[in-house]
Amino acid sequence: MKKTAVLGMLVCAAMMLSYVESLVELTPSIPGIKIGLANLVIVICLYRYGEREAFLVNLARVVLGAFLFGSLFSLLYSLAGAFFSLAAMVAGKRRLGFSLVGVSVCGGVCHNLGQLFMAMAVLQSVWVIFYLPWLLLAGCAAGILIGICAGRVCRRLPGSDDTQGTEK
Amino acid sequence: MFEYARINSRDLSLIAAVLLIFGISAFCIFLLFAGQKSRWVIVEQNGDLLARISLQEERTVSYTCEEGGRHVIEIQDGRVRVREADCPDQICVRQGWLEKPGQLAVCLPHRMVVRIEGGFS
Structure with missing residues (x-):
């Protein structure tokens, strides 16, 4: 039961971070560039609780976020980014031996790729590829930042141990 | 403790790879529209x-x-x-x-x- 409560709080934290982030716009000329603060929560959840929990928190925050601040349309778009990103992070953590920073870079870059592919499919236009380099660069930078922050947070959370948080 | 939070060499190669793809794709797009x-x-x-x-x-x-x-x-x-x-x-x-x-x-x-x-x- 305690875990359910903590996961609920994580969903809440992720949604608040998305909301705060939606108030500032970094680059109007290239849509989609953002820090991805909500991914901080997902990365922490992935390390402290595990993959299943990270998946559930991700799903809950995207669906609730879309109903509160977005539309059915933005839901489709967010889901593409969120789950492509989580799949990449799980793969990076399990198989590729990345640290938290590498995992979060995977997440950042793949989030942007997922959204770009979704945009290409929806618009039926290959020209959206024009944004690709900038989205890669932004995803990488945001991933490094989020990875470093998540590492700091994980160290300070009570009950931290060296088991990579897969138990409990 | 917290080995997972320390940047390792694999992370650096990943970041280098992403930057490389960024460079290549930016260059291709530049070439595609260069002189137009x-x-x-x-x-x-x-x-x-x-x-x-x-x-x-x-x-x-x-x-x-x-x-x-x-x-x-x-x-x-x-x-x-x-x-x-x-x-x-x-x-x-x-x-x-x-x-x-x-x-x-x-x-x-x-x-x-x-x-x-x-x-x-």
């Missing part, structure tokens, strides 16, 4: 061509699609922008003026793309 001058404004919806207008013209056109999406596209001084739109996110409007070949403004809810097509000489 902005010529036409292309308006597409659902992948279909709606309009192809010369950038030399000074005009404001409005498009309404069957699903109810409306966009006002303004061409002025060799630049183009989406001046108004009735989509919920207004991303196309905030993208502002486009002037270089390849630049584009997209509207995901209405599946519309406004882009600049270049030409040589």
